[in-house]
Amino acid sequence: MKREVVKFIIFAALVMLAPLPLKQSYLLNVLVFVGINTLLAVALNLLLGFAGQISLGHAAFFGMGAYLSGILTANFGLNPWLIIVLAAVTVGGLAFVLGFPILKLKGHYLAMATLGFGIIFYIVFNETIGLTGGPSGLPGIPNLAIGSLTFDNDLKNYYLIWGVTLLTILLCVNLAHSRIGRALRAIHDSEVAARVMGVNVRLLKVQIFALSAAISAVAGSLYAHTMTFISPTSFGFNFSVELVTMVIIGGLGSIYGSFLGAALLTLLPELLRAFRDYDIIAYGALLVFMTIFMPGGLVRGIPDLMLFLWSRLTGKRGGNAQTG
Amino acid sequence: MLGKTLAAAQIALLVLGVGNSALAAQPIKIGALFAVTGPASFLGEPERNTAQMVVAEINRAGGIKGQMLELIVYDTQGDATKAVQAANRLIKEDRVVAIIGPSTTGDTMAVIPLVEKEQIPLISCAAGIKITEPLKKWVFKTAQNDSLAVAKIYERLVRQKISRVAILTVSDSFGSSGREQLKAQAARFGIQIETDDTYGPKDTDMTAQLTRIRGSQAQALICWGTNPGPAVIARNAKQLGLKLPLYMSHGVSSKKFIELAGDAAEGITLPSGRVLVAELLPESDRQKKSLLGFVKDYQRHYNKEGDHFGGHAWDAVMLLKGAIERGADTPATIREQLEKSRGFAGIGGIFNFSPQDHAGLASDAFVLVEIKNRDWLLVK
Numbered sequence: 001m002k003r004e005v006v007k008f009i010i011f012a013a014l015v016m017l018a019p020l021p022l023k024q025s026y027l028l029n030v031l032v033f034v035g036i037n038t039l040l041a042v043a044l045n046l047l048l049g050f051a052g053q054i055s056l057g058h059a060a061f062f063g064m065g066a067y068l069s070g071i072l073t074a075n076f077g078l079n080p081w082l083i084i085v086l087a088a089v090t091v092g093g094l095a096f097v098l099g100f101p102i103l104k105l106k107g108h109y110l111a112m113a114t115l116g117f118g119i120i121f122y123i124v125f126n127e128t129i130g131l132t133g134g135p136s137g138l139p140g141i142p143n144l145a146i147g148s149l150t151f152d153n154d155l156k157n158y159y160l161i162w163g164v165t166l167l168t169i170l171l172c173v174n175l176a177h178s179r180i181g182r183a184l185r186a187i188h189d190s191e192v193a194a195r196v197m198g199v200n201v202r203l204l205k206v207q208i209f210a211l212s213a214a215i216s217a218v219a220g221s222l223y224a225h226t227m228t229f230i231s232p233t234s235f236g237f238n239f240s241v242e243l244v245t246m247v248i249i250g251g252l253g254s255i256y257g258s259f260l261g262a263a264l265l266t267l268l269p270e271l272l273r274a275f276r277d278y279d280i281i282a283y284g285a286l287l288v289f290m291t292i293f294m295p296g297g298l299v300r301g302i303p304d305l306m307l308f309l310w311s312r313l314t315g316k317r318g319g320n321a322q323t324g
Numbered sequence: 325m326l327g328k329t330l331a332a333a334q335i336a337l338l339v340l341g342v343g344n345s346a347l348a349a350q351p352i353k354i355g356a357l358f359a360v361t362g363p364a365s366f367l368g369e370p371e372r373n374t375a376q377m378v379v380a381e382i383n384r385a386g387g388i389k390g391q392m393l394e395l396i397v398y399d400t401q402g403d404a405t406k407a408v409q410a411a412n413r414l415i416k417e418d419r420v421v422a423i424i425g426p427s428t429t430g431d432t433m434a435v436i437p438l439v440e441k442e443q444i445p446l447i448s449c450a451a452g453i454k455i456t457e458p459l460k461k462w463v464f465k466t467a468q469n470d471s472l473a474v475a476k477i478y479e480r481l482v483r484q485k486i487s488r489v490a491i492l493t494v495s496d497s498f499g500s501s502g503r504e505q506l507k508a509q510a511a512r513f514g515i516q517i518e519t520d521d522t523y524g525p526k527d528t529d530m531t532a533q534l535t536r537i538r539g540s541q542a543q544a545l546i547c548w549g550t551n552p553g554p555a556v557i558a559r560n561a562k563q564l565g566l567k568l569p570l571y572m573s574h575g576v577s578s579k580k581f582i583e584l585a586g587d588a589a590e591g592i593t594l595p596s597g598r599v600l601v602a603e604l605l606p607e608s609d610r611q612k613k614s615l616l617g618f619v620k621d622y623q624r625h626y627n628k629e630g631d632h633f634g635g636h637a638w639d640a641v642m643l644l645k646g647a648i649e650r651g652a653d654t655p656a657t658i659r660e661q662l663e664k665s666r667g668f669a670g671i672g673g674i675f676n677f678s679p680q681d682h683a684g685l686a687s688d689a690f691v692l693v694e695i696k697n698r699d700w701l702l703v704k
Contacts, residue, residue, distance in 0.1 A: 025416060026417045030412075033405065126500075135429075136430050136433060227437075229437060230404070233404055
């Protein structure tokens with residue numbers, strides 16, 4: 001546990017210092033989105049990496065948070081902070097109710113069911129034009145504010161969003177090392193064995209699903225207040241898949257791996273702009289390369305790669321270095 | 325395949341060209357955001373091609389008052405988040421003086437808060453009425469309002485004494501904006517909407533909706549969508565033996581639609597920008613020179629027909645060129661000069677911007693065309 005505390009403090013310090021050299025750069029804006037995506041990836045990792053339950057509909061929870069915040073603050077002028085809490089509770093509650101029938105399913109069927117509700121909510125965002133503004137979006141969402149401090153530029157939003165993300169990471173690290181975390185891993189390996197050990201498998205799965213959805217909703221609310229505009233294209237099936245990719249590329253069951261995955265997938269398109277029209281091909285090729293050569297995700301792949309390179313460079317034990 | 329290779333060669337040339345001019349003198353940097361990939365690529369691709377073409381042509385002719393242009397294009401994929409990230413990069417990293425695009429109303433609405441705050445002029449290529457109403461200081465647009473296209477169809481229906489219509493619209497931003505306008509303007513023209521159906525952008529069979537329409541009192545069918553949906557509707561209508569006159573939107577005003585719908589396209593009427601019928605326009609038409617120039621250049625550069633959507637980017641670049649020619653060189657002065665653009669005969673129409681109007685087009689921006697013998701016929 002002590003190691004975890006040290007790790008977290010180092011990570012938090014790096015996050016807090018990152019904006020200093022960036023100042024007015026557009027990269028600061030990209031890092032704001034890295035923060036939101038990290039929050040989402042960590043939330044999905046609880047479900048996918050720890051409990052071993054796939055969800056191809058997490059963009060819907062993200063979208064629900066964003067739309068609840070957007071509609072209630074832009075159209076009805078309610079207190080944004082209150083709405084963030086309300087959105088988290090509502091979406092978490094909805095996921096709790098949905099979770100009972102859905103999480104009975106396993107494997108491909110679970111993937112299908114979550115995919116289904118993801119698409120249903122996407123259609124709802126698109127079609128309820130009177131409420132959501134439909135495909136052309138919902139403008140005029142206010143920035144968050146505390147007293148006279150308004151979060152209206154990248155730097156302020158960076159600290160706001162990363163503050164929430166760091167708190168969530170702390171919560172998840174704690175959870176992972178608790179009795180619940182161990183129970184989740186037991187479910188991941190064998191549901192029957194977990195049940196024999198006295199774990200209430202069904203309830204725990206639904207609870208973690210609800211928690212994951214609630215965190216996603218908070219991410220959605222923060223996204224809406226940062227962008228001040230939302231439209232359904234940001235909450236479609238593609239984004240759900242992107243989230244799953246972040247978690248897998250980063251490393252299943254590793255909280256910091258989720259950060260690496262989210263950072264990579266958010267920053268990569270920016271770095272690949274040099275390829276102009278061929279950036280999508282390079283993007284795809286890199287992802288394929290990483291899944292083949294780093295099946296354990298970046299969190300394990302990067303140290304292995306460094307070890308491998310080190311041994312090659314020094315000429316010691318060059319033959320048997322592992323890249324897995 | 326050949327087309328792709330040619331396009332790649334074009335881009336390579338353009339890259340080299342821009343690189344050379346960068347060495348020569350400080351080029352004027354213009355940013356562009358287009359949905360080149362993703363569901364709105366039917367807009368983004370021709371827009372990107374056109375913008376690159378116009379900039380290459382301007383530079384070939386010696387730039388604007390000796391200064392070269394540099395165009396920096398980013399793909400938004402039709403996603404609001406990516407559009408905002410790309411706009412941030414254009415403004416803070418590339419330090420452009422103005423931005424052209426985005427292609428869709430959603431993307432445009434997403435970047436508006438940013439350009440207003442950073443004070444960079446934006447010339448959107450999307451049609452949504454929300455973009456310029458209410459007026460935003462830094463935001464202009466070149467695409468015709470959907471309301472103008474709807475009015476054009478309704479005027480024709482009134483002349484033909486048709487008062488009961490069925491509408492069938494696609495459930496994306498293009499269709500929902502059309503649907504809103506069709507419903508909003510019906511009363512003004514004394515038109516009654518008998519049935520109001522929608523279809524999904526990827527649907528491959530619309531017989532169910534058409535059967536319902538066949539059983540209604542409607543005297544005409546208006547369909548609002550972009551390829552390939554409307555082609556499916558045209559074919560299904562023919563298979564069902566639906567006798568109603570069929571009206572489409574400007575979303576299908578390209579040869580591609582006739583290709584997709586085949587014989588079923590015969591007799592369909594639609595509003596379109598003048599670009600489709602450039603050759604057929606009388607010599608007195610003020611836009612004719614611009615239109616023929618655009619069509620000829622596009623054919624030469626890409627070996628394809630330039631369409632209505634590419635025209636939005638043509639207008640945007642040329643409006644910027646006009647502003648820079650009149651001495652503007654910073655975002656603030658470009659904005660001021662853009663606002664003073666009067667009587668500019670572009671592809672979409674005759675633009676007259678003013679401090680009160682950042683859309684700048686009158687209702688004659690659209691013409692009605694009918695499809696006859698797999699070609700366009702100007703409806704008088």
